[in-house]
Amino acid sequence: MTEADYEYAVREHQGLVYSIALNFFHNAATAEEVGQEVFLKLYESRRAVEPGAHCVAWLRRTTVHRCIDTLRRASFRQEVQVEQMPEVPVEAPETDPLLQEGLRRLIASLPEKPRAVMVLRFGEDMDPEEIGRTLQMPVRTVWSHLQRATAMIREKAARYRMEIEDEPTRTRSS
Amino acid sequence: MNQLERDLREALRRTQAPPHFAEKVLARTRQSRTPRFPWAWLAAAALILLMVGGVGIVREQQRQAEGERAKEQLMVAFRITGSKLRDVQEKLVTIPQRALQRSEQ
Numbered sequence: 001m002t003e004a005d006y007e008y009a010v011r012e013h014q015g016l017v018y019s020i021a022l023n024f025f026h027n028a029a030t031a032e033e034v035g036q037e038v039f040l041k042l043y044e045s046r047r048a049v050e051p052g053a054h055c056v057a058w059l060r061r062t063t064v065h066r067c068i069d070t071l072r073r074a075s076f077r078q079e080v081q082v083e084q085m086p087e088v089p090v091e092a093p094e095t096d097p098l099l100q101e102g103l104r105r106l107i108a109s110l111p112e113k114p115r116a117v118m119v120l121r122f123g124e125d126m127d128p129e130e131i132g133r134t135l136q137m138p139v140r141t142v143w144s145h146l147q148r149a150t151a152m153i154r155e156k157a158a159r160y161r162m163e164i165e166d167e168p169t170r171t172r173s174s
Numbered sequence: 175m176n177q178l179e180r181d182l183r184e185a186l187r188r189t190q191a192p193p194h195f196a197e198k199v200l201a202r203t204r205q206s207r208t209p210r211f212p213w214a215w216l217a218a219a220a221l222i223l224l225m226v227g228g229v230g231i232v233r234e235q236q237r238q239a240e241g242e243r244a245k246e247q248l249m250v251a252f253r254i255t256g257s258k259l260r261d262v263q264e265k266l267v268t269i270p271q272r273a274l275q276r277s278e279q
Contacts, residue, residue: 007200010196010199010200010203011196014191014195014196014199015188015189015190015191016188018189018190018191018192019186019187019188019189022189023186028192032191032192032195035191035199036195036198036199036202039199039203040199040202040206043206099181099185100181103182103185103186104185104186107185107186118182118186119186122179122182122183122186123183123186123187123188124188125183150179153178154178
């Protein structure tokens with residue numbers, strides 16, 4: 001990759017790198033810092049990276065690994081049990097900003113591996129095989145993370161729905 | 175694809191990087207490209223100079239101490255030699271007097 005290829009890659013793929021980091025941390029400042037570090041790393045490794053598809057795969061892989069490293073290093077750890085997760089109105093009939101915000105917060109509160117899997121699956125639309133290659137984990141593990149994380153979110157959604165259904169009854173009785 | 179998956183895709187859809195993100199990255203890249211003043215090399219050179227200088231000073235002190243010791247030994251040797259010479263001289267002075275006394279007898 002030449003210097004010109006590098007500049008093109010920065011301008012072309014800045015959204016990709018920033019989005020992965022933002023979905024991972026749900027924090028714009030951290031996402032920007034991680035994004036910049038990823039591109040500096042790309043500059044250092046530019047001789048080993050081919051422009052195009054190879055560069056995109058490299059950026060996805062490096063961004064996710066850098067996110068995990070940052071999370072571990074800075075004690076950003078916000079892993080929580082299902083009981084501690086924020087309430088999220090899932091499966092609302094229409095897309096609404098509250099729902100989007102709730103889901104993003106929920107994803108950002110998952111443990112690092114399932115979080116990375118969910119971000120790549122639903123943010124980058126990657127299939128489990130690609131995710132496995134990117135995160136260097138077996139496809140079965142990818143599926144397992146996907147199923148467990150989705151189940152967690154569903155559980156939250158179910159509780160949320162129950163609370164919503166109970167709300168009028170409580171209001172009337174009080 | 176169920177509703178939950180659709181919602182997840184919508185929530186995690188790609189967003190644009192903040193304004194000037196690319197410019198900031200390229201500025202940081204240019205910064206990393208410019209050679210920095212070699213403080214590390216300078217510090218290493220200063221350390222080597224200090225070590226060499228220190229070794230030189232220690233050696234000079236050792237040499238001076240050895241010189242002092244040699245000088246003292248020489249002085250002792252001179253003193254011993256001096257006293258021996260005085261003894262011999264005294265004996266030499268007394269020998270002719272004794273020979274004279276014997277010949278007179």
